[in-house]
Amino acid sequence: MPRMTMIEAIRDAHVVAMERDENVVVFGEDVGYFGGVFRCTQGLQEKFGKDRCFDSPINEAGIVGTAIGMAAYGLRPCVEIQFADYVYPAYDQIVSEAARIRHRSAGDFTCPLTVRMPTGGGIFGGQTHSQSPEALFTHVSGLKVVMPSNPHDAKGLLIASIEDENPVIFLEPKRLYNGPFDGHHDKPIIPWSKHPLGEVPAGHYTVPLGKAVVRREGSAVTVLAYGTMVYVAEAAAEESGVDAEVIDLRTLHPLDLETIVASVKKTGRCVIVHEATLTSGFGAELAALVQEHCFYHLEAPIRRVAGWDTPYPHAQEWTYFPGPARLAAALTDVMEG
Amino acid sequence: MAETAPLRLNVPEPEVRPGGKPDFSNVKIPKAGTVDRPPVDVAPADIRDMAYSIIRVLNRKGEAVGPWSGTLTPEEALSGLRDMMRVRAFDRRMLMAQRQGKTSFYMQCLGEEAIACAFRKAMEDGDMNFPTYRQQGLLIAGGYPMVDMMNQIYSNTHDPIKGRQLPVMYSSKSHGFFTISGNLATQFVQAVGWAMASAIRHDTKIAAAWIGDGSTAESDFHAGLVFASTYKAPVVLNIVNNQWAISTFQGIARGGSGTFAARGHGFGIPSLRVDGNDYLAVHAVAKWATERARKNLGPVLVEYVTYRAAAHSTSDDPSAYRPKEETDAWPLGDPVERLKNHLVAVGAWSPERHKQAEAEIDAEVLAAQKQAESYGTLHSGPKASPRDIFEDVYDTMPPNLRRQRQEAGY
Numbered sequence: 001m002p003r004m005t006m007i008e009a010i011r012d013a014h015v016v017a018m019e020r021d022e023n024v025v026v027f028g029e030d031v032g033y034f035g036g037v038f039r040c041t042q043g044l045q046e047k048f049g050k051d052r053c054f055d056s057p058i059n060e061a062g063i064v065g066t067a068i069g070m071a072a073y074g075l076r077p078c079v080e081i082q083f084a085d086y087v088y089p090a091y092d093q094i095v096s097e098a099a100r101i102r103h104r105s106a107g108d109f110t111c112p113l114t115v116r117m118p119t120g121g122g123i124f125g126g127q128t129h130s131q132s133p134e135a136l137f138t139h140v141s142g143l144k145v146v147m148p149s150n151p152h153d154a155k156g157l158l159i160a161s162i163e164d165e166n167p168v169i170f171l172e173p174k175r176l177y178n179g180p181f182d183g184h185h186d187k188p189i190i191p192w193s194k195h196p197l198g199e200v201p202a203g204h205y206t207v208p209l210g211k212a213v214v215r216r217e218g219s220a221v222t223v224l225a226y227g228t229m230v231y232v233a234e235a236a237a238e239e240s241g242v243d244a245e246v247i248d249l250r251t252l253h254p255l256d257l258e259t260i261v262a263s264v265k266k267t268g269r270c271v272i273v274h275e276a277t278l279t280s281g282f283g284a285e286l287a288a289l290v291q292e293h294c295f296y297h298l299e300a301p302i303r304r305v306a307g308w309d310t311p312y313p314h315a316q317e318w319t320y321f322p323g324p325a326r327l328a329a330a331l332t333d334v335m336e337g
Numbered sequence: 338m339a340e341t342a343p344l345r346l347n348v349p350e351p352e353v354r355p356g357g358k359p360d361f362s363n364v365k366i367p368k369a370g371t372v373d374r375p376p377v378d379v380a381p382a383d384i385r386d387m388a389y390s391i392i393r394v395l396n397r398k399g400e401a402v403g404p405w406s407g408t409l410t411p412e413e414a415l416s417g418l419r420d421m422m423r424v425r426a427f428d429r430r431m432l433m434a435q436r437q438g439k440t441s442f443y444m445q446c447l448g449e450e451a452i453a454c455a456f457r458k459a460m461e462d463g464d465m466n467f468p469t470y471r472q473q474g475l476l477i478a479g480g481y482p483m484v485d486m487m488n489q490i491y492s493n494t495h496d497p498i499k500g501r502q503l504p505v506m507y508s509s510k511s512h513g514f515f516t517i518s519g520n521l522a523t524q525f526v527q528a529v530g531w532a533m534a535s536a537i538r539h540d541t542k543i544a545a546a547w548i549g550d551g552s553t554a555e556s557d558f559h560a561g562l563v564f565a566s567t568y569k570a571p572v573v574l575n576i577v578n579n580q581w582a583i584s585t586f587q588g589i590a591r592g593g594s595g596t597f598a599a600r601g602h603g604f605g606i607p608s609l610r611v612d613g614n615d616y617l618a619v620h621a622v623a624k625w626a627t628e629r630a631r632k633n634l635g636p637v638l639v640e641y642v643t644y645r646a647a648a649h650s651t652s653d654d655p656s657a658y659r660p661k662e663e664t665d666a667w668p669l670g671d672p673v674e675r676l677k678n679h680l681v682a683v684g685a686w687s688p689e690r691h692k693q694a695e696a697e698i699d700a701e702v703l704a705a706q707k708q709a710e711s712y713g714t715l716h717s718g719p720k721a722s723p724r725d726i727f728e729d730v731y732d733t734m735p736p737n738l739r740r741q742r743q744e745a746g747y
Contacts, residue, residue, distance in 0.1 A: 025537060051537050057567055062526055062560035069467070069530025069544070072515065075537065089556070096520040097527070103729045105508035105516035106498040110732070142730050165732035210735065254735035 001199040007177045009151035009200045010040045010116075013158035014078065016204050018048050021076060024162055026053045028063055028080030028116075037082055038118060038177055060090035064115060068098050071111045071167075078162050084119040084171060085131045098167040099142030113167045114158070119147070120228055120275050121321055122175035126314035132227075132276035132307070137169045138253045138285065144209055145252040147171040149230040150180075150197040153250055156207030164209060173227040180231045212256035214263065218245035221269035221334055224260060224286050226252065229273045229322065236273075236327035242335055244271075252282055260286070261293045268299040269334050275321045278306040300337040305330045351586035355656060359666035364642070366612075366668055369396040370403020374621075377629040381607040388598035388608040391642055394617040395675050399682035405621040409458075411685035417458060417616050418676045418686070420478040421450040422694060425673060426702045427473070427483055428647075431490055434706070435504075435651045439714040440490050442504045446471045448646030448664070449579055451616040451672035454478040456575070459623035460513065460545065467515045467528035468547045470505050471577065481512045483702060487709035492721075495712040499725045522548055522555035525574070529565045529636075532572035536633075543571040543630045551582020553597055554590040562638075566604035569635035573626040574606070576638070577613065579645035584658040601638035613643030614669040616676045642669065723747050 004012065018024045026041055032055035035042025044053040056063050060081055067077035081087045087094070094115065101111045121130035137145045144166050148154040154172065161168040179198075215225075216234055220243040225233040230248045237244040245263050249255065264270045270290050272283040283304040290302055305322045313320050352360040372392045375384050394406045401407070409417070428445035435443040446453070453474030460466070466475050476486060485497055489507050492500035498508055498516075508516035515531075518524055528546030535542045546565075548558055553576060565572055576597045580587050591597060601608030607629070611622040619641065626637035644667040648655050660666075680686035713719050724747040727738050734742070 025534075057560075057563050059560045059563060061557055062564045065523065065526030065557060065560060066530030066533055066564050069527035069532070070534040070537075072527065073465075073531045073534035073538075075534045092520060093523060093526075093557075097518060097523050100518075101516060102732070104498065104502050104506070104518075105510075106501065107729050108498070108508045108510045109516050144731075254731075254737065257736060 001201055003198045004151045004200040005178050006148070006151045006154045006172070007038055007040055009155040010158055010172065011042060012200065013155040014041060014044055015047065017078070017159050017162040018044065018052060020204060023074065023076045024052070024078060025070065025075050026078050026080075027056050029056055029058050029082050031055060031080050036080055038174065040116070041080065060086055061093050064090040064093040064098065067113050068093060068101070068111055071113045072101070072109050076112050076162055078114040078116065081115060081117040083125070083129050084117040084133050085128045087115070087117055087133065091136070094137070094143070094167070094169070095140050099140050102166070103142060110165060111167045112165050114161045114170055115168070116158070116170045116172060118174035118177070119171040120173045120175055121312055121317050122228065124314065124317065127312040130312040130317070132274070134171055134252055135276060135280060135282045138282055142167065143253065144168040145171070146209060146250065147173065147227040147252065148250065149173070149176065149227055149248050151200045152197050153207050155200055156205050157209065157250065159204065160206035160209050163206065168209070171227070175228050180228070207250065209251045210254040210256055211251065212247050212249045212259040214245060214259070215248045216244065216246035218243040218267065220244060220267055221271055221331055222247060222260070222263040222267045223327070223331070224249060224270065224272045225274070226250065227275070229275060232322055232324050232327055233273055235324035236331055239324050240328035240331040242331040244331055257289060257293065260290065264290050264294040265297045268297055270294070270298070271303045271305065271327070271330050271334055273305045273322055273327050275307050277309045278304060279309050281306055300334045303330050303334050349588040349592075351588065351659070353660055355658065355660055357660055359660050359663040361666060361668050364668060367391055367393065369393040370406070372403070372405070374404035374625070377625055377632060378634055379607065381605050384607055384609070385602060388602060388610060389595055391610045391612050392618050392622055393612040393615055394621060395615045395679055399675070399678035401617050401679060405618055408621045408624050409617060411680065411683055413458070414617065414676060415680055415685055417454055417478070417620070418673070418680060419694065419698070420454040420474065421616065421673050421676065422698050423483070423702070424450045424454060424474045424477050426695075426698045427477065427486070430702050430706055431487070432651065434490070434714075438716060439710070440492070440504050441715055442651055443490065444470050444505050444650045445647045446473060448667070448671065449577065449613065449643050450474055451619050451676070452577055452613050452641045452643060455616045455619035456545065456623040459620055459627050463513070463542045464544065465513050465515060465528070465531050465542065466545045466547065467524035467531065468517060469524070469549055469552070469577070470517055471549070472547055473505065476507060476509065476512060476514055479512045479514070481509055481514070483705040484708045487705055488712060491709055491712070491714040493709065493713035494719050494721055495709070496721070500721050521552040522557035525561040526557045526564060529561045529570045529572050532570040532630075533564070533568050536568070536571055541631065543573070543627060545573045545575060547575045547577065549582060550576060550578040550580070550587040550597055551585060551590045553600065562600065562604045562606065565636040566606055569633070571630040571633065572636045573623070573630055574601070574636055574638045576640045577643065578640050579643045581645050581649065581655070581659070583649045583653060596640060598638060598640035606636050606638045608638040608640070610640045610642055612669055613641030614672040614675060616672055617679070644669070
């Protein structure tokens with residue numbers, strides 16, 4: 001089975017989706033000729049022509065707004081926002097339009113649209129290239145929100161997103177684009193070349209939206225993680241010596257509550273980790289759900305480990321977002337608590 | 338150092354306010370028939386002056402004159418007159434229904450009937466409009482059943498969109514009418530995307546984008562222009578300049594630019610202004626613009642110069658911000674009266690037949706209303722199942738919604 005980086009897997013997902021369905025069109029800033037600033041769409045214009053993959057003006061509301069019109073026509077646009085930090089001008093189109101078109105027209109019009117965007121920090125991107133806006137989208141009825149943690153899932157989830165009948169926000173942890181913890185890290189983690197999850201099947205397959213996966217089995221505490229934090233969780237489990245079960249959520253909405261509840265009922269403890277700021281983050285939703293469904297099984301308070309409630313600092317990324325050390329301390333605490 | 342006077346903010350104001358004498362002396366109106374009609378493949382740069390003039394066909398005597406006349410037979414014009422009369426009668430009835438508490442809200446298009454009605458006749462089945470809330474004429478002139486519109490307004494058991502939308506926020510794919518949003522201008526750029534999709538698929542269908550003068554200030558209007566211009570999308574970009582965005586006069590959105598049509602110049606989009614109260618002129622310009630788009634010659638921007646004769650909505654009181662007499666002072670007259678006078682002048686119509694047609698149309702609208710009310714109104718009669726609230730959020734209901742639906746008891 002071929003081994004790929006996440007970038008290659010995302011590119012491959014585009015190729016598979018575009019070959020299978022001529023309605024799939026791909027566009028965004030620098031996406032056509034150049035292949036995107038991260039090269040996720042490299043070669044698509046050459047392979048599929050300028051009708052199917054093209055550059056757009058620098059106007060995020062325009063990218064998403066035109067994509068909504070295309071979806072209403074019957075195409076399946078998959079558009080790129082160059083960085084998640086730049087999605088805000090398109091927020092109204094996503095939240096007030098894409099998310100509601102099916103409901104407000106009683107299914108007369110639909111919006112099968114995928115909006116991809118690199119997300120999260122760890123590449124010295126500063127406050128305009130590092131944000132994690134997932135909670136802004138999980139709060140919106142009508143959207144699906146996806147964040148893969150490895151090349152296999154990135155390809156399978158992206159194909160599933162493009163084939164989905166609903167608007168999907170597809171968040172790509174840019175720190176994982178070339179391998180986990182590529183670049184700057186406090187602790188080397190197994191790179192793709194040695195990681196079994198770097199294997200990506202050829203051709204068409206999907207990873208279903210709304211299904212989480214247990215990445216590491218354990219009996220003492222459940223760690224809920226997604227994206228880059230899956231590796232932080234695995235490393236923290238090793239570092240702390242706590243027998244933690246790590247769940248990779250993969251899709252934040254719809255959420256696989258069943259897998260979460262089964263794990264927490266088994267372990268009796270729950271720690272949630274995300275890179276986005278703490279207050280009103282997606283961890284708050286997870287904590288509330290775990291409390292509602294597992295209260296009588298809990299042996300310790302639910303803990304959240306997250307980014308600080310500040311703008312993203314350029315030079316102090318590792319102080320800002322959770323690393324294995326912070327999560328390991330929380331795991332030790334929750335076992336003692 | 339020389340003394341510099343303190344800076345001062347410029348906040349534009351309309352010529353007059355309530356209590357003042359209506360004044361439209363700033364609206365420069367050329368005589369009917371005096372604006373040239375260029376070929377549809379004209380270079381945008383060659384017709385820049387058309388963004389500052391007004392295309393008119395009907396003169397004061399009711400004659401159709403000049404190069405933009407003759408796109409309709411008297412029979413077609415008569416059909417257009419009936420469409421406008423239907424819209425007006427429909428608005429009158431539904432306004433009354435709102436006053437009677439049968440629905441929460443209503444928006445008429447009094448004085449603007451010619452625009453949507455005439456434009457619809459220049460489109461073909463399969464084309465798509467991305468309208469605002471004041472283009473009910475697109476549906477009525479397109480043959481959409483009035484009773485279905487009323488069902489939507491009443492949010493009753495036959496409401497095609499299941500009581501989910503504010504009254505007048507219709508949706509009908511089969512009638513080329515995109516689901517209306519309350520967020521302004523969002524539909525403008527979506528229309529461009531729909532048109533781009535038609536071009537991507539090498540289809541023959543075109544789209545029409547609609548926006549009001551006030552909403553041209555929104556970023557999505559400018560996004561629409563840049564995308565339409567860049568990809569030469571087959572779309573007609575319509576700006577209905579009815580002078581008022583609720584209480585804000587059109588000068589606030591327009592700023593110092595000459596006209597709204599002139600906005601197209603920076604994008605290389607051919608831009609025309611038309612007398613929005615002249616059914617024949619609107620139709621002729623719509624034909625020109627749709628033909629240009631359909632021939633893959635790219636987008637056209639059209640500004641309809643008109644006047645919102647009624648309140649913005651049932652929640653608005655225009656006497657608080659403009660003179661009451663301003664409606665009557667509007668120099669382009671009333672679209673229904675003007676087309677009626679024309680048809681009488683050419684011998685295709687008479688005041689007696691007009692009166693009779695008014696009665697027939699009133700009866701038609703009343704019958705539709707009775708039928709719609711038999712299915713319920715907002716506050717009376719049977720209701721749709723609350724189960725519908727949870728449907729159509731996604732194509733299949735996710736577990737959290739299923740749990741919530743069960744919790745709600747459905």
